[in-house]
Amino acid sequence: AQSVTQPDIHITVSEGASLELRCNYSYGATPYLFWYVQSPGQGLQLLLKYFSGDTLVQGIKGFEAEFKRSQSSFNLRKPSVHWSDAAEYFCAVPPRYSSASKIIFGSGTRLSIRP
Amino acid sequence: SAVISQKPSRDICQRGTSLTIQCQVDSQVTMMFWYRQQPGQSLTLIATANQGSEATYESGFVIDKFPISRPNLTFSTLTVSNMSPEDSSIYLCSVALSGTASYEQYFGPGTRLTVT
Numbered sequence: 001a002q003s004v005t006q007p008d009i010h011i012t013v014s015e016g017a018s019l020e021l022r023c024n025y026s027y028g029a030t031p032y033l034f035w036y037v038q039s040p041g042q043g044l045q046l047l048l049k050y051f052s053g054d055t056l057v058q059g060i061k062g063f064e065a066e067f068k069r070s071q072s073s074f075n076l077r078k079p080s081v082h083w084s085d086a087a088e089y090f091c092a093v094p095p096r097y098s099s100a101s102k103i104i105f106g107s108g109t110r111l112s113i114r115p
Numbered sequence: 116s117a118v119i120s121q122k123p124s125r126d127i128c129q130r131g132t133s134l135t136i137q138c139q140v141d142s143q144v145t146m147m148f149w150y151r152q153q154p155g156q157s158l159t160l161i162a163t164a165n166q167g168s169e170a171t172y173e174s175g176f177v178i179d180k181f182p183i184s185r186p187n188l189t190f191s192t193l194t195v196s197n198m199s200p201e202d203s204s205i206y207l208c209s210v211a212l213s214g215t216a217s218y219e220q221y222f223g224p225g226t227r228l229t230v231t
Contacts, residue, residue, distance in 0.1 A: 036222075041225075041227075042224055043223050043224040043225045044158075044209075045222070046221070090158070102173070103158075105157045106157060107156070108156075108157050
């Protein structure tokens with residue numbers, strides 16, 4: 001069965017420091033992969049998505065993610081975090097075929113920013 | 116993308132009562148979804164609501180508890196019936212834009228429900 005694992009429940013980094021949030025997936029074929037961000041009191045916003053092609057994906061707000069098939073990973077990175085990046089981040093595997101509609105979400109990683 | 120609004124944004128309700136949550140989209144969409152996010156948890160799909168047909172519920176969710184309406188291509192409601200404290204959650208609607216595959220979904224801001 002498909003699954004998404006985010007090993008880190010909570011991460012704290014200093015403002016201006018680099019960030020990497022981990023995501024591992026279990027899937028029979030090359031999956032589609034998303035990262036969503038949920039700011040406090042807000043809904044989910046799509047940060048970036050991977051479907052195929054270049055394994056380094058650029059997203060909004062200065063985020064990027066790299067798909068590594070050998071490690072079954074899709075880690076989210078940002079070279080320098082800002083206080084406004086404090087939020088909950090969800091890795092997700094959408095259905096590969098449009099006949100299915102269920103997105104599988106990871107458990108989320110809460111990011112705190114140290115001033 | 117799509118602009119999605121939800122009403123109410125939050126509510127505190129007494130057990131045994133029901134609450135209807137509205138989801139409005141600024142464009143016509145084929146597929147709408149309702150999710151529950153329990154405190155400190157990830158998102159769980161409740162049901163898929165397609166216009167002109169009955170909602171399709173995920174395992175563990177039933178129509179009597181979570182009736183859904185989808186009267187047109189821009190609007191849907193989710194009712195949380197006979198509420199208990201265990202229903203305290205954030206309820207989010209999402210949409211898949213018409214003409215795209217259902218996997219690319221956009222989310223509303225959520226309705227934060229507290230049941231006392």
